[in-house]
Amino acid sequence: MNSILEERDISVNEKMETDQVNNNESNADYSNIYPKDSKTFKNMSLNEMTMNLSKFEDNEADADLLKIYTHDLQMYKDPPTGQISLEKFEKLGAQRLEVLRIIDRLSKQVEIKYEDMKECLLSGLKQKGLEYYVRLIKSPGSDTNSAADIEMRRRDHISHFILRLALCRNQKTLDWFINLEQRLFWIRFASLNDPGIENFLALYNFDYPTLSEEQKNEHRENLIAVHDNIDVDKTVIYKVPYLRARKLVKDRKIFLHRGFVFVPRTEMIHVTTQAFKEFLKAQINVISIKAIRNESRLEPILKNLFTFTDTVILPEITSIPLDSLDELAEKSYPLCMKIMHEALRKVHHLKNGARLQYGVFLKLIGISYDCQVDFFKEEFLKTMDICTFENSYLYYIQHIYGKVGRRIEYKTFSCKPIIESKVGFGEYHGCPYKNMTEETLRSNLKKLGIEEEGIEEIEDLAKDQRYREACTKCFHLRYQTPLNELIESPSTFFFKSQNIVLRERRLKEKKEKERLEKEKIDKEKAFLATLENADISNLELSNWEL
Incomplete structure (x- = not known):
């Protein structure tokens, strides 16, 4: 297998424009977010994609790999290249999927504060034996560059793209993947120290100017009002276009001046996380799955990862007391x-x-x-x-x-x-339409308020072993609403009936509101009519409400 991924015939900017139309994203251009002096994969020949992954087990870090993997946190701009065993391919995908599942479970536990998410995640990873993810999440950035660091970064890189391939099959799993990768990115960025943040911003071209001492003094009062927990003089503050920090602007947690927001280094996590998610959405379909077309052994692995993920993701449902x-x-x-x-x-x-x-x-x-x-x-x-x-x-x-x-x-x-x-x-x-005696079924249908004629129709369908049609007919008669398709499951019946019940409730509330409004208007008219007909010359001032 010469290459895991191959570029589709579309540029980053073209895909960004498509995604911005489809997803109503901002007009921010993230095409420049990739390591400086690195080759884009669209200019990379297959002959240059022949690195053997087995060399990452060596004790000394490879100089060429160090140029690629200079930081523990990545934007995943270029797909990985080289050779990898099927066993390792499957293992890396399964491990990253487990990491995302842990984050997903934690994010749904409302009693866990977001700032405590990291410690809970680390505990879950240790229980699963995912030590190198523990190292990644605790990493300050790029303090060391040992062979173990390079291998850790390489695994992170490959596993991300494995899941990207596996989960891009429908929008639901894709959205799940992007949202949880964003959460993972946030947690990892929060672990970076100051040099780690600076190196990451420089590596991925977040070339935002910093405020000079003169500018800090000019806006000191506003900066202190917004960020009362920082030392303005000692803090590096970036001047960022406001569209690159939409959440900070939305939450009114930032000073906005002439189209720019002044973002302290500690708050750059909002800027980078937004960029990461938008860049990931833009890049998600830039690659095509050459490996699946040319290497049939990959398809079962990717399909298993997709099927497992698709099975555990449920639609958001309002909690019922x-x-x-x-x-x-x-x-x-x-x-x-x-x-x-x-x-x-x-x-x-x-x-x-x-x-x-x-x-x-x-x-x-x-x-x-x-x-x-x-x-x-x-x-x-x-x-x-x-x-x-x-x-x-x-x-x-x-x-x-x-x-x-x-x-x-x-x-x-x-x-x-x-x-x-x-x-x-x-x-x-x-199924009661199959298993109940005629007498018992008739009794239960009467309790639902179904008339005799309707009960006979349902009984005839049940006798003909058309049980789903009998259930669908029961729905029709119970709610006076015909369906265009047969009931597929009990939950389908429930949600369709709830739509009708809630619609009737809203109509009832609307009618009651209209009745009260009409009653109020009628009272006002009656009062005005009383005033017109009354002899007001004898009324005292104390009788009036001023």
């Missing part, structure tokens, strides 16, 4: 989930199949892991002790959220496995 479940079960649950919910409330227990189906459903509609544990614990402890619950039943909830077993979180649970599941005596899972 536990005390609203009974109301939701009544208004928006499909019949299959409503039956299990009512059974759990009544008998305080569900067998394996029902716990799995209902547990996955609760997760998909927005119930967090801790809330689901509390929910099942509240019911189960009415018939057993805490030890029995934790030893025999907690595992299923952990499995659903990817905390044990294969550690793959459920993204969906469609109607097909529910219809095909076997249901025994005393079990409440499965």
Whole structure:
């Protein structure tokens, strides 16, 4: 394999323009952000891309490699070149993916402050044995350039591009990758010392002028007002175009003067992180996957990394409080989930199949892991002790959220496995249109408010084994809203019904608001009419509200 990556026939500036139109980014040009005196990959011949990665195990740092890897923090401008074993390729990709997953989990734990993220991340990396990432994250920048430093930087470089290749297959995984790489960049930049920051800014052409003593004195009052924790005289302050520091401007944490912001060195993390994310978005499709076209052995590895990542990423769902479940079960649950919910409330227990189906459903509609544990614990402890619950039943909830077993979180649970599941005596899972007797199904449909004619239609569909059509018909009659497609899963039913319920609620609130407005206007008109008809000559001043 001569080269891992090859340039697509598009320049950086052309791609930047495309991305800026598609993503509404600023007009900032980051085409100059790459090491000075380095060759761009578009001018690099294949003969120059023949370095063997095995040399990085040598005790002495290679002089040519030192020119490429002069700093522990990178912008990942050029793709890596050379040869690498499939085993190492897969290992590096999996390790970096684990790093991003740890950051992702930490970022979703609201009790962890952002400034504590670094220590939590380091602890997680040590537990996973990812020591060289620990070194990278703690690195002050470029204080040393040993063979071990060069190897560490090279691994960082390669692993980034492996995931870039693997996760660029759809927008969801791509966005996930970019956001978490940005977080990782932030954490690493925050570890740099002053020389490390200066070297990084110089290396990647952040050529912003610094304020002179005269300029500091001119703006001293404003600088102190904004940055009361710094010594203006001793701090290096950069003059940066305001579009390069949008977050600081948005949060009003910076002094803005004639289109420029005055950024202390300690705040340059905002400027570089913004540049990193925008540059990464612009560069993400500049490369094409020549290795996949010419080397079929790479495809399974990249596909596995993509599939694993795509499986664990869930859409953002508004959290649902536990005390609203009974109301939701009544208004928006499909019949299959409503039956299990009512059974759990009544008998305080569900067998394996029902716990799995209902547990996955609760997760998909927005119930967090801790809330689901509390929910099942509240019911189960009415018939057993805490030890029995934790030893025999907690595992299923952990499995659903990817905390044990294969550690793959459920993204969906469609109607097909529910219809095909076997249901025994005393079990409440499965599809009610398939498993219920005609009398029991009729009784449950009546509770949903469905008229006799509609019940007969649903029963006919169920008899013909058209169970999804029966569920879709139930939705139509229950909410007086026909669907253009069949119900695919219980969560699909729930979200569609919630859209209708919330729309009706908004309409009701709007009508109530209009009624109150009309009532207010009518009262004002009545009051004015009273004044017109009254004999005001005899009214005393004290009767008027001034």
